[in-house]
Amino acid sequence: MAVYHMVLFDEKAFIRNRIKSLLSLTDIRVHEATSYSQMINLVDHDTFDVDLIMADLNFEDPMLVDKMKEFRDQHKNVPLIVFSSTASRKVFVSAMKLGANDFILKSAEDNVLMTRIKRNIGLTTPIGGQGTSGDKISINITKYLAGEIRKAQKGNYALTVCFSSVLDSNSEDASIRVSPRFLSQLQGTYWETDALVSLGMNHFVSFFPFCGESGRNILESKLQSIFETLKSADENLMECKLVNDYVTFPEDGLTKEDILTKMIEEMNTR
Numbered sequence: 001m002a003v004y005h006m007v008l009f010d011e012k013a014f015i016r017n018r019i020k021s022l023l024s025l026t027d028i029r030v031h032e033a034t035s036y037s038q039m040i041n042l043v044d045h046d047t048f049d050v051d052l053i054m055a056d057l058n059f060e061d062p063m064l065v066d067k068m069k070e071f072r073d074q075h076k077n078v079p080l081i082v083f084s085s086t087a088s089r090k091v092f093v094s095a096m097k098l099g100a101n102d103f104i105l106k107s108a109e110d111n112v113l114m115t116r117i118k119r120n121i122g123l124t125t126p127i128g129g130q131g132t133s134g135d136k137i138s139i140n141i142t143k144y145l146a147g148e149i150r151k152a153q154k155g156n157y158a159l160t161v162c163f164s165s166v167l168d169s170n171s172e173d174a175s176i177r178v179s180p181r182f183l184s185q186l187q188g189t190y191w192e193t194d195a196l197v198s199l200g201m202n203h204f205v206s207f208f209p210f211c212g213e214s215g216r217n218i219l220e221s222k223l224q225s226i227f228e229t230l231k232s233a234d235e236n237l238m239e240c241k242l243v244n245d246y247v248t249f250p251e252d253g254l255t256k257e258d259i260l261t262k263m264i265e266e267m268n269t270r
Contacts, residue, residue, distance in 0.1 A: 004028045004121050005048045009039040009055035010083065015106065019054070022110055028052075028121060036064060043075060052121040054081040056106075059094040072099045079120045089165050089243070090267050092203055097260040099142050103199065141197055141205060146256045148195075148207050152249050158212035159249040160219065163263055166202045169241045178202045182230060182237070189226050213248045220244060245270075 006023075008030050010016050020030045029048075033039035043050050053075075058064055072080065081102045082095040095103045102120050104113065145161065152159040166178050183204060187196040195207040208219060227242040245266040247253070252262040 002027060004051045004123070005031060006052040006054060006117070006121065007031050007033060007039055007042045007050055009033040009036070009053070009057075011035075011056070015056070015083075019113070022114060023117070026114075026118075027123075028117070036067065040071065043071075043078070050075075050078055052079050052081065052117070054083050054117070056083050056085075057095075057098075059091050065094070065098070068098055081116070081120055087202075089163065089203065089245075090264055092199065093163060093260060093263050093267065096141055096145075097257065097264070141199065142256055142260075144197060145205075145207075145259065148209070149249055149254075149256060149259070152209065153254075155209075157210050158251070160208040160211040160213070160216060160246055161248070161259060161263070162206040162208065162219065162223070162244050162246050163267075164204050164206065164223070164242060164244045166237070166240050167243055169239050177236075179234070179236070182234060185230055186226060211248070213251045216246045216248070219246070243270075 004027055006028050008016055008019055010019075011034055016030075016032050016034075020032075023030055028051075031042045031045075031048075031050075033042055039053070039055065043053065057068060076099070079101040080099065081104055082091075082098070082100045083104050083106060084091060084095075085106045087105055092103055102116055104116055108116075148159055148161075180198075183196065183198050190196060190206070193209050196204055197207075198204045206223075208215075211219060223244055224242060231237040231240065245263060247259050247262045247266065249259060253259045
């Protein structure tokens with residue numbers, strides 16, 4: 001029987017105990033780290049191969065972020081889940097920029113955690129990016145972004161990327177849970193060449209090929225109009241707003257790193 005090894009980095013003992021308890025009856029062995037250096041030592045341990053890293057990262061610490069970038073360059077083949085108590089849009093994009101395979105809120109229910117951990121470790125089969133509620137990520141969004149940029153480069157066309165969040169109308173609360181039905185209805189209004197990738201409960205990224213910087217105002221009007229229409233039929237969205245930030249290849253950058261850096265800059269100007 002195969003045994004899988006997961007390194008869990010979190011400073012809080014009760015969080016680590018929750019994950020260990022959740023996985024205690026599975027074939028996944030949890031190796032705990034209470035610091036970044038412990039996590040590195042465990043991943044570089046020569047007595048077992050690490051199949052998954054699950055880490056609570058402080059993206060406000062530039063030194064830690066730089067170290068993690070170097071670490072990810074050395075361990076690109078090990079899936080990374082960013083496990084956070086913060087549903088901030090900037091944290092989400094920072095995780096994407098780092099090359100995280102998934103982003104899970106600590107408030108997620110146990111069945112969501114179990115499903116997402118198993119999927120990232122390879123114990124369940126990805127189903128294309130639109131799963132059931134709470135189970136949305138089945139592709140590496142940064143790889144997908146890099147692929148779309150390569151296609152735009154070869155085809156010599158513009159590509160606009162839109163990072164969207166459904167937030168509480170009276171605050172920047174990003175813990176709103178959006179139903180899969182809403183996302184399906186939204187994607188149904190897109191052109192065939194457009195794509196929508198859902199990220200967690202209330203964030204999603206849209207890709208609009210052949211749309212340059214000059215077309216972003218039209219896109220914004222279209223998305224807000226669609227959202228208002230869908231909101232009128234969904235009472236769970238009545239007190240919500242749709243917040244979008246846009247970046248465009250090649251005007252805003254030529255690589256996925258450029259695009260994600262520009263996206264964070266756009267969010268900082270709000």
